[in-house]
Amino acid sequence: MTLHILNASPFADPALTQCARVLADGDALLLVGDGTYAALEDGAFAHLMQGIVGLIEVCALAEDCQARGITARLCAGVRMVGYREWVELAVRHEKSISWFGA
Amino acid sequence: MLCRSAPYGSSRVRDALDLAMALGAFEQAVSLLLMDDAVLMLLPDQDPSPAVSKSLLKVSGALETFGVSAVLADADALAKRGLAATDLPEDVTVLGTAELAETFARHRLVLSV
Numbered sequence: 001m002t003l004h005i006l007n008a009s010p011f012a013d014p015a016l017t018q019c020a021r022v023l024a025d026g027d028a029l030l031l032v033g034d035g036t037y038a039a040l041e042d043g044a045f046a047h048l049m050q051g052i053v054g055l056i057e058v059c060a061l062a063e064d065c066q067a068r069g070i071t072a073r074l075c076a077g078v079r080m081v082g083y084r085e086w087v088e089l090a091v092r093h094e095k096s097i098s099w100f101g102a
Numbered sequence: 103m104l105c106r107s108a109p110y111g112s113s114r115v116r117d118a119l120d121l122a123m124a125l126g127a128f129e130q131a132v133s134l135l136l137m138d139d140a141v142l143m144l145l146p147d148q149d150p151s152p153a154v155s156k157s158l159l160k161v162s163g164a165l166e167t168f169g170v171s172a173v174l175a176d177a178d179a180l181a182k183r184g185l186a187a188t189d190l191p192e193d194v195t196v197l198g199t200a201e202l203a204e205t206f207a208r209h210r211l212v213l214s215v
Contacts, residue, residue, distance in 0.1 A: 022203040098214040102106035
């Protein structure tokens, strides 16, 4: 039961790919900052993201998606959340792992 | 502790080593997991100019003395960089993907540096 927080663009850093290797049932993935680009529906990582959406809960920070103009371009099944829900996700999971650009 | 950065390009690996040793010195059970370019800190023959940095491999050799339980390295990251198990210090444990997932599950807290 881990909350994975991704803030690196998958186009610049393998953080998403590495995170995907260790996802388990009951985990959740939260996309923040440039990590939100991982959910672009026509992007190179859409296939991977769809697979992840089928496995665990995937959320994206609404403010960061809006800032980047990608709110309407995200893969189906990715849930928009605010800071309050981020806190709720953190509380609901045993631990968090941060995946940022190396 | 999870480290994914290359050793000399930033201070992250050095910071990770310092923090791991500090935690170990205070008797916290701590393991250091290296993924992506961070596995390059395990290369032998590192010889940085003393003005720039200490050899991070030598620093990592002191981890056990400071109570750090394990140094773990991602097998996939090693293979991508052409490193073999024989290139690594003896006390490094190499993990496949299933063992990586198990390692994350087993630890109560994961600190990314």
